[in-house]
Amino acid sequence: MLWEEEIPGGAHWSGVLRRGVVLRLTAGGNDANVAALFFSREQPLERYNMADTLKAQHIAHLTAGAVCYSDMGRILCSITADSCGWHDPLCGLTDAAMIAARYGATRFQEQRNRRYVSGRDAMLVELGKYGLNERDLVANINLFSKVVVDEAGALQLVTGHAKAGHYVDLRFEMDTIVALHAGPHPLATTTAYAPPAIRLQARRGSPPAADDPCRIRCPENARGYLNTERMYSS
Amino acid sequence: MKGLDEVVAAGEPWMGVVHRGQSLRIVDLEGNQAVDTLFYNATDTAEHYSAQNTIQAQGRIYLTTGAALLSNRGNAMLRIEEDTCGRHDTLGGACSAESNTVRYALDKRSMHSCRDSFLLALANHPQTKEGELTKRDLPSNINFFMNVPVTPAGELRFADGISAAGRHVQLRALIDTLVLISNCPQLNNPCNAYNPTPIRVMTWDNA
Numbered sequence: 001m002l003w004e005e006e007i008p009g010g011a012h013w014s015g016v017l018r019r020g021v022v023l024r025l026t027a028g029g030n031d032a033n034v035a036a037l038f039f040s041r042e043q044p045l046e047r048y049n050m051a052d053t054l055k056a057q058h059i060a061h062l063t064a065g066a067v068c069y070s071d072m073g074r075i076l077c078s079i080t081a082d083s084c085g086w087h088d089p090l091c092g093l094t095d096a097a098m099i100a101a102r103y104g105a106t107r108f109q110e111q112r113n114r115r116y117v118s119g120r121d122a123m124l125v126e127l128g129k130y131g132l133n134e135r136d137l138v139a140n141i142n143l144f145s146k147v148v149v150d151e152a153g154a155l156q157l158v159t160g161h162a163k164a165g166h167y168v169d170l171r172f173e174m175d176t177i178v179a180l181h182a183g184p185h186p187l188a189t190t191t192a193y194a195p196p197a198i199r200l201q202a203r204r205g206s207p208p209a210a211d212d213p214c215r216i217r218c219p220e221n222a223r224g225y226l227n228t229e230r231m232y233s234s
Numbered sequence: 235m236k237g238l239d240e241v242v243a244a245g246e247p248w249m250g251v252v253h254r255g256q257s258l259r260i261v262d263l264e265g266n267q268a269v270d271t272l273f274y275n276a277t278d279t280a281e282h283y284s285a286q287n288t289i290q291a292q293g294r295i296y297l298t299t300g301a302a303l304l305s306n307r308g309n310a311m312l313r314i315e316e317d318t319c320g321r322h323d324t325l326g327g328a329c330s331a332e333s334n335t336v337r338y339a340l341d342k343r344s345m346h347s348c349r350d351s352f353l354l355a356l357a358n359h360p361q362t363k364e365g366e367l368t369k370r371d372l373p374s375n376i377n378f379f380m381n382v383p384v385t386p387a388g389e390l391r392f393a394d395g396i397s398a399a400g401r402h403v404q405l406r407a408l409i410d411t412l413v414l415i416s417n418c419p420q421l422n423n424p425c426n427a428y429n430p431t432p433i434r435v436m437t438w439d440n441a
Contacts, residue, residue: 050285051327051374054390056336060325061388071349071372073332086388090295090325092286095308134306135370139286149384153296153321155289186290224336 002202007034009195010114012122012181014129016041017172019232022080022205025180026167027144029196031159033185034143035093035119037127038068038076041175044132046072050089050139056220060149062087062141065217067173067224074228075221076176078214080205081169084162086146091155093119093140094186103184103193116193122181130177143168145185157187164196171205171214173228237438244430245346245419247355249362251276252407252437257315259404260415262379264431266395268418269378270328270348273303273311276410279367281305285324285374295384297322297376303405306373311411316404319397323377325390328352329420338422348375351416361412377418378403380425392423406440 002021007013009028017023025034040046049071053059057066064082067075079087096118100106106115123137144162147155182198184190208215208225215225237256241263242248252258260269275281287304289295297303299317302310330349334342349372356367379397384390419430 045370049327049333049374051325052330052333052336055326055382055392056333058390059388060384060390069333069336071330071332071369073330073334073336090286090289092284092290097308133280135280137306139284139374148386148388149295150386153294153384155293155295187293220336223340226340227332227335 002204005200007180007182007198007200009182009197010117012117012126014126014177014179017176017178017202019172019175020205020207022169022171022203023178024167024169024201025143026199026201027162027164027196028198029164030162032144032162032196032198033183034198035123035181035183036141036143037123037138037179039130039132039136039177040070040076041177044130044136044177046070047136047138048076054089056224057218060090061146062089065213067214067221069224073224074231075173075224077170077172078208079168080171080214081167084144084166084168086161087168088142088145088147091142091147091186093123094183095120098186102191117183119181119183119186122183123179126179142185147187155187157185237436239436240434242415242417242433242435244417244432245351246417247351248415248417248435249355249359250413250435250437252411252413254407254410256407256437256439257404258407258413259402259436260378261400261402261434262319262397263399263434265399266379266397266427267431267433268380268420268425269433270375270416270418271378272372272375272414274367274412274414275305275311276412279371279412281307281309282371282373283311283376289324295324297324310408312405312407314403315406316402319379319401319403321381321396322403323380323382325384326377326380326382326392327374328416329418334422342422345421346419348416348418351419352414355414392425394424395427
C-alpha cells in the first residue's frame with residue numbers, strides 16, 4: 001500500500017497517479033457515485049475521450065477488462081478489477097441549478113462543509129489547480145452508477161446498483177491527473193442529499209503482461225497498449 | 235442577413251455562423267454520409283455543444299425533431315426543427331489519426347480523419363486562427379445521419395446507416411452560433427457506406 005485516503009460524501013479530490021500505480025475506489029455506502037476525469041500529467045491537452053473509449057471497445061458501459069482511452073490513441077488507465085459490474089460513461093455532471101432544485105439551496109455560511117457542491121463546480125475547482133478550465137471539462141465517467149439505454153435510446157439510472165463495499169481498481173498506464181467528485185449522479189431521483197464517501201487506496205501494480213485481460217480483450221486494446229508503451233520507450 | 239448555400243465535398247471541413255433565429259439545413263446528398271458537427275457560442279466560444287448535457291436533459295441518446303442541443307453551461311443553443319432521417323448519433327465522436335491506429339491498424343495513421351479536418355479549419359478560419367479555438371476546444375461532437383445504436387446490455391454498435399439520398403436535418407439557432415463541420419472521410423467502417431460523399435449546407439432568415 002502506498003497511501004490511503006477518504007473522500008467524504010459530496011467532496012471533490014484530485015491528484016497525480018503515476019504509471020504503474022493501481023488506485024482502488026471503494027463505495028462507502030449504497031448508490032455511491034463518483035464523477036471521474038483523467039488528463040495526461042505530461043501534456044494535459046491529452047485527456048480522457050468518451051467517444052474513443054466507447055467505440056474502440058464497442059461498449060456503452062465500463063467494467064473490468066475495459067480501458068479508458070485518451071484522445072491520442074493511448075490508454076490512461078485500465079479497469080483491472082470491479083466488484084460493481086457497470087460504470088456509466090454517458091450521463092455527465094450535475095450543475096448548481098440542478099442541485100439547488102433537487103436538494104435545496106445551500107451556502108457555506110449556514111451549512112459549512114456540508115453544503116451541496118455540484119459536479120460541474122467540483123470539477124472546475126479541481127481542474128483549476130492544474131491550470132485547466134471549462135475548455136478542458138470534457139465528458140466524464142460516473143463510477144459506480146449503472147445507466148441502461150433502451151431500444152428507443154431512453155436512459156434509465158438503475159437504483160440499488162452500487163452497494164457499500166463495492167470497489168473498482170484503476171491501473172494507471174500513463175502519469176495521470178485524476179479529478180474526482182463523490183456527488184450524486186445527474187439522473188438520481190432521491191430527494192435527500194446523501195452521497196456516500198469513497199475510500200481511495202493506492203498500491204504499486206505490475207506492468208500489463210502479454211496475456212493481461214485488458215490487453216487481450218480486443219485487438220483494439222492491444223494496439224492501444226502498443227501506442228502507450230511506445231511513448232514510454234527509451 | 236444573407237443566407238448561405240454551399241456544397242461541401244467529401245472529406246472537407248466547413249465553418250460558418252448561423253445567426254439567432256436563422257435556420258441551418260444539412261442535406262445528405264447521396265445518402266449514408268456521416269457529418270461530424272460542433273457548435274460554439276459565436277460571441278463566447280468557451281461555450282459549446284455538450285453531448286452529455288444534451289442527452290442528460292432529454293433523457294435519451296439519439297437526436298431528432300424537437301431535440302434541444304445544450305451547451306456545456308446548460309443553455310439551449312439550437313433546436314432540431316425538421317428531420318427526415320429520424321436518428322442522429324451523440325456518442326461516436328470524431329475519427330482521428332490516433333484513434334484510427336487503435337480501431338483499425340497502426341498503419342492507418344496517415345489516412346484522412348475528422349479531427350484533422352477540424353484542426354485545419356480552426357487553424358485557417360478568420361475568427362479562430364489566432365488560437366482562440368484549438369484542440370482543447372474539441373469536445374464530443376454530433377454525427378448527423380450516423381446510426382450508432384446502444385443495446386440494453388450496454389454494447390455500442392456501428393450499424394448500417396438509416397439515412398438516404400436527399401434526407402436532411404434542419405436546426406433553428408437560438409443564439410448566434412459558430413458551426414464547425416467535418417464531412418467525414420472515414421473509409422474503414424460503414425458510417426459512410428465506405429464511400430464518403432458531398433453534403434449541402436444552407437442557412438436562411440425566418441420571417
